[in-house]
Amino acid sequence: MNSQSALDLPRYIRMHVADNVAIVANDDGLPAGTLMPDGLTLVDKVPQGHKVALVDLAQGAPVLRYNTLIGHALKPIPAGSWVHERLLAMPGACSLDNLPLATAEAPDLPALAGYTFEGFRNADGSVGTRNLLAITTTVQCVAGVVAQAVKRIRDELLPRYPNVDGVVGLEHSYGCGVAIDAPDAIIPIRTLRNISRNPNFGGEVMVVSLGCEKLQPERLFPGSIAINAPDKGSLDVLCLQDAEHVGFMAMLDAIVARAVPHLERLNARRRETVPASELVVGVQCGGSDAFSGVTANPAVGFCTDLLVRAGATVMFSEVTEVRDGIAQLTRRATDPEVAQAMIDQMAWYDAYLQRGHADRSANTTPGNKAGGLSNIVEKAMGSIVKSGSAPISGVLAPGERASQKGLIYAATPASDFICGTLQLAAGMNLHVFTTGRGTPYGLAEAPVIKVATRTELARRWHDLMDINAGRIADGDASIEDLGWEMFHLMLEVASGRKKTWAEHWKLHNALVLFNPAPIT
Numbered sequence: 001m002n003s004q005s006a007l008d009l010p011r012y013i014r015m016h017v018a019d020n021v022a023i024v025a026n027d028d029g030l031p032a033g034t035l036m037p038d039g040l041t042l043v044d045k046v047p048q049g050h051k052v053a054l055v056d057l058a059q060g061a062p063v064l065r066y067n068t069l070i071g072h073a074l075k076p077i078p079a080g081s082w083v084h085e086r087l088l089a090m091p092g093a094c095s096l097d098n099l100p101l102a103t104a105e106a107p108d109l110p111a112l113a114g115y116t117f118e119g120f121r122n123a124d125g126s127v128g129t130r131n132l133l134a135i136t137t138t139v140q141c142v143a144g145v146v147a148q149a150v151k152r153i154r155d156e157l158l159p160r161y162p163n164v165d166g167v168v169g170l171e172h173s174y175g176c177g178v179a180i181d182a183p184d185a186i187i188p189i190r191t192l193r194n195i196s197r198n199p200n201f202g203g204e205v206m207v208v209s210l211g212c213e214k215l216q217p218e219r220l221f222p223g224s225i226a227i228n229a230p231d232k233g234s235l236d237v238l239c240l241q242d243a244e245h246v247g248f249m250a251m252l253d254a255i256v257a258r259a260v261p262h263l264e265r266l267n268a269r270r271r272e273t274v275p276a277s278e279l280v281v282g283v284q285c286g287g288s289d290a291f292s293g294v295t296a297n298p299a300v301g302f303c304t305d306l307l308v309r310a311g312a313t314v315m316f317s318e319v320t321e322v323r324d325g326i327a328q329l330t331r332r333a334t335d336p337e338v339a340q341a342m343i344d345q346m347a348w349y350d351a352y353l354q355r356g357h358a359d360r361s362a363n364t365t366p367g368n369k370a371g372g373l374s375n376i377v378e379k380a381m382g383s384i385v386k387s388g389s390a391p392i393s394g395v396l397a398p399g400e401r402a403s404q405k406g407l408i409y410a411a412t413p414a415s416d417f418i419c420g421t422l423q424l425a426a427g428m429n430l431h432v433f434t435t436g437r438g439t440p441y442g443l444a445e446a447p448v449i450k451v452a453t454r455t456e457l458a459r460r461w462h463d464l465m466d467i468n469a470g471r472i473a474d475g476d477a478s479i480e481d482l483g484w485e486m487f488h489l490m491l492e493v494a495s496g497r498k499k500t501w502a503e504h505w506k507l508h509n510a511l512v513l514f515n516p517a518p519i520t
């Protein structure tokens with residue numbers, strides 16, 4: 001299948017022998033009248049990634065992809081027709097009652113020993129893949145000042161501290177004008193607290209506060225004694241409204257000066273060889289298409305299993321994209337308590353969506369549909385495979401920090417920036433992001449490895465995509481090949497020996513805190 005002529009032949013991909021639809025693989029789709037190698041003739045023009053009916057489907061007939069019901073035919077669909085979202089009625093959400101709890105037999109995943117990377121060991125035992133100074137902000141009001149101070153630190157100080165990889169202002173839109181005592185306010189607050197302690201920041205916490213905001217530093221870091229005291233072990237807080245800051249330049253000078261001791265400590269650190277088990281990898285997808293679940297996500301799933309076998313921590317997330325596969329997930333839990341914790345997160349999110357008069361179907365985007373994904377059920381089946389086959393050994397509520405190894409479900413919205421922000425809070429030191437439509441997504445706080453689902457995208461965005469999983473659909477590589485390639489690339493990137501394209505171009509999306517509580 002390597003020759004160009006083989007790629008030009010009409011091709012479609014069926015995910016399971018029971019499926020009655022398959023997706024067209026050819027770059028430009030296929031015209032009506034195309035004779036497929038199995039003898040089926042296309043009735044319609046079918047775009048790339050879109051579904052073809054393999055048999056005549058009666059009105060009301062179940063439509064199966066991944067051997068899963070993704071919809072019912074709204075009218076008779078002859079074999080060879082384009083099966084788009086307007087022809088399908090989406091199935092209802094599966095019930096959260098009577099789900100199988102930890103019933104799956106543990107798969108055979110022998111331990112992988114001997115894989116290491118070069119990382120920065122922190123005092124709390126975690127390991128950074130980068131050595132960054134992060135400046136925590138308690139409120140959006142200070143963002144403009146901090147941004148200018150960050151620029152000065154970068155230009156004036158960083159050249160003197162060559163072992164420090166960069167300086168990051170942890171800016172966000174939270175901190176004031178919010179119902180800070182509402183029960184759900186715990187989510188944005190603990191998210192910001194835990195991001196400040198991300199392994200890539202070396203245990204240095206430096207805070208810039210305004211002074212009058214609702215999110216007071218003591219509230220953000222409760223139990224931190226002697227706020228503002230310069231001695232070791234105390235929290236370093238600089239408050240812009242303090243009388244000592246006379247004018248804007250004084251504020252900037254104070255922040256720049258305050259950064260110096262942090263930079264000195266960070267600069268004294270060196271990378272050391274650590275086992276691959278110190279990786280904390282967050283996986284997510286964005287701008288998905290019908291190939292996401294065929295190429296990139298299955299390769300990520302294979303790599304997830306490799307990481308778990310190597311003793312690492314892997315988080316998968318995105319509630320609305322796994323909600324339709326909840327029965328698969330609760331089955332894979334290591335014990336009934338983990339399964340129940342997953343169900344609790346789904347139930348919380350169902351209620352959250354319901355408060356806004358929405359449901360999980362609000363997830364799919366125009367781009368997903370243009371890419372061939374008819375609805376959230378089909379999208380979820382392709383998304384969930386990122387979790388591989390390992391048992392699920394833990395569950396995190398939004399904003400919580402992971403404290404265990406293995407495969408963890410970190411409940412987050414599917415929104416790319418919010419999911420990435422929450423995975424940073426969970427302690428992620430390396431991010432893997434798959435995309436079919438294409439997104440230039442990147443984070444300042446952790447390296448992001450981006451995986452294209454299609455060769456056409458990988459070619460067009462040759463300096464944005466780190467791995468081309470489209471080679472799986474082209475017949476040039478297997479899922480296992482790609483999974484291993486990803487695993488090795490992760491170790492290189494984690495060691496700082498390779499930069500991802502997002503790092504190279506400094507593509508930094510904003511942190512977006514998930515705030516389900518009211519704004520005042």
Ligand code: CA
Pocket residue numbers: 284285286318414415416419
């Ligand atoms: Ca996403």
